[in-house]
Amino acid sequence: NRVFEDIDGGWGTVCGLTPTGEAYCWGSNGVGQVGDGTADGDPCPGSNVCRLTPTKVLGGHSFLEISGGDSHACGMTGDGEVYCWGLGLFGRLGHGGTENKLEPTLVSDWPQE
Secondary structure: OOOOOEEEEOOOEEEEEOOOOOEEEEEEOOOOOOOOOOOOOEEOHHHOEEEEEEEEOOOOOOEEEEEEOOOEEEEEEOOOOEEEEEOOHHHOOOOOOOOOEEEEEEOOOOOOO
16 A cells, blocks of 8 residues: 555646655646656546556655646655646746646746846
């Protein structure tokens, strides 16, 4: 059995953190929100794509927190870095564009005041 210390979900996807900070996600993966480097998975009822069991998020990051959103997820490391993956629409991943990301991508620096 897998043990999670933190868990959060968004629209159709849930992510959990193990005690060592490894992230696993499951559920809808149409735009890469599971973070395993793919954007398609096993067919689910209704022709959606999904992961039916927890799938390890790529990148080898150790996250302290994780949060799911609308077809995307983000995790924060102990150094305060934030990585996001999934649907990039409206710039929600913070990487400076609107492209979808299939694995955790570092949030870009923002202008300092």
